[in-house]
Amino acid sequence: MADGAPFVLVVVPFGLLFGVVAAEAGLHVLESLTLSLMVVAGASQFTAVQLLSEGAPTFIALFAALAVNLRMAMYAAALAPHWQGAPLRQRAFAAWLVQDQGYACAMIAYDKNPQWSASEKLRYYVGTASLICPIWGIFTVVGALVGAAIPPEYALDFAVPITFLAMLAPMLRTGPHMAAALVAVTVSLLLAGLPYSLGLLIAGALGMITGAQVETIAIRKGASV
Amino acid sequence: MTQIDKVDLWIVILGLGLGSYAIRFVFIGLIGDRQLPAWALRHLRYTGVAVIPALAAPLVVWPAATNGEIDAPRLIAALVTIGVGLAFRNVIASVLAGGIALYLGLFLLG
Numbered sequence: 197m198a199d200g201a202p203f204v205l206v207v208v209p210f211g212l213l214f215g216v217v218a219a220e221a222g223l224h225v226l227e228s229l230t231l232s233l234m235v236v237a238g239a240s241q242f243t244a245v246q247l248l249s250e251g252a253p254t255f256i257a258l259f260a261a262l263a264v265n266l267r268m269a270m271y272a273a274a275l276a277p278h279w280q281g282a283p284l285r286q287r288a289f290a291a292w293l294v295q296d297q298g299y300a301c302a303m304i305a306y307d308k309n310p311q312w313s314a315s316e317k318l319r320y321y322v323g324t325a326s327l328i329c330p331i332w333g334i335f336t337v338v339g340a341l342v343g344a345a346i347p348p349e350y351a352l353d354f355a356v357p358i359t360f361l362a363m364l365a366p367m368l369r370t371g372p373h374m375a376a377a378l379v380a381v382t383v384s385l386l387l388a389g390l391p392y393s394l395g396l397l398i399a400g401a402l403g404m405i406t407g408a409q410v411e412t413i414a415i416r417k418g419a420s421v
Numbered sequence: 422m423t424q425i426d427k428v429d430l431w432i433v434i435l436g437l438g439l440g441s442y443a444i445r446f447v448f449i450g451l452i453g454d455r456q457l458p459a460w461a462l463r464h465l466r467y468t469g470v471a472v473i474p475a476l477a478a479p480l481v482v483w484p485a486a487t488n489g490e491i492d493a494p495r496l497i498a499a500l501v502t503i504g505v506g507l508a509f510r511n512v513i514a515s516v517l518a519g520g521i522a523l524y525l526g527l528f529l530l531g
Contacts, residue, residue, distance in 0.1 A: 206513060227434065234442070239469065243472070243473075244433050246480075248430060254429040258433050262440045264468065272447070284450060288449075291442065291445040292442060357484075357495075358516055358519035360477035361515070365503050366506060366515075367469055368507065380475040383475070384474070384478045384479060388479045388483070395479075400471045402471075403472070407463075407464075407471065
């Protein structure tokens with residue numbers, strides 16, 4: 197639980213911000229709350245709301261938001277062997293709580309405590325991450341209520357790009373990450389005129405491929421990434 | 422900004438909710454300790470850093486609030502957000518710095 201405390205500092209303002217942005221886009225409190233509790237992943241929720249409010253086709257909004265969440269597959273794949281042997285019901289619950297900070301925190305703790313059993317590892321994860329869900333939900337609701345009362349002069353339109361950029365910067369840890377982001381930005385700006393937000397999907401795909409390729413080259417040259 | 426259709430919205434809420442859960446559960450519940458192939462992991466590592474900036478870039482360069490006109494305060498705010506984020510690796514500090522830069526910019530230049 198205690199290792200989970202720092203997350204709260206991040207989750208409170210983010211939940212608020214998501215609630216406000218969703219309210220600005222015309223979502224009702226119940227809609228924002230359902231989204232927050234089902235998805236539990238800020239970046240993809242912002243993506244979905246942003247694309248829908250731009251009038252992008254439904255399947256593009258869904259597809260892009262799911263693409264943002266694909267990194268969860270990587271976290272899940274890394275956590276799964278640690279939890280192998282714990283009851284399925286508990287693993288199914290913990291799966292719902294898989295997200296960035298929980299993953300990062302658990303990997304550090306599992307490295308430090310290799311003697312832990314699968315059940316202990318799972319309990320540690322649920323302990324640190326379980327604070328997140330209710331807080332994320334509650335502050336989404338608070339944000340949604342507050343957001344409905346904020347007039348447009350406050351330039352909240354720009355809360356979304358600022359949030360995206362703020363989430364992005366700490367992820368740019370290595371050369372391949374930077375290269376992926378640069379290619380994605382360039383392609384997205386060049387293809388901004390394409391209909392159905394297709395430019396976003398192409399830019400995202402090319403960014404991913406760039407990251408993977410640059411990483412391969414870097415490893416071949418013996419650099420550590 | 423257009424009015425979001427309620428049916429579309431609920432399709433996305435439910436689809437994203439179930440899809441996100443499926444992405445997480447497939448490995449934890451079904452695949453277990455079988456490893457993903459290295460090439461797949463290598464691409465998954467870069468989904469976030471590719472999709473998020475691709476989404477943000479047009480919003481920064483052609484903001485909806487100015488009807489797509491390039492806007493100095495918003496551009497500066499975006500650069501400040503990234504700069505602070507890279508320097509301090511702290512999401513909240515970065516949002517705050519970006520917000521302050523935006524309001525200062527709108528106040529001084531707007």
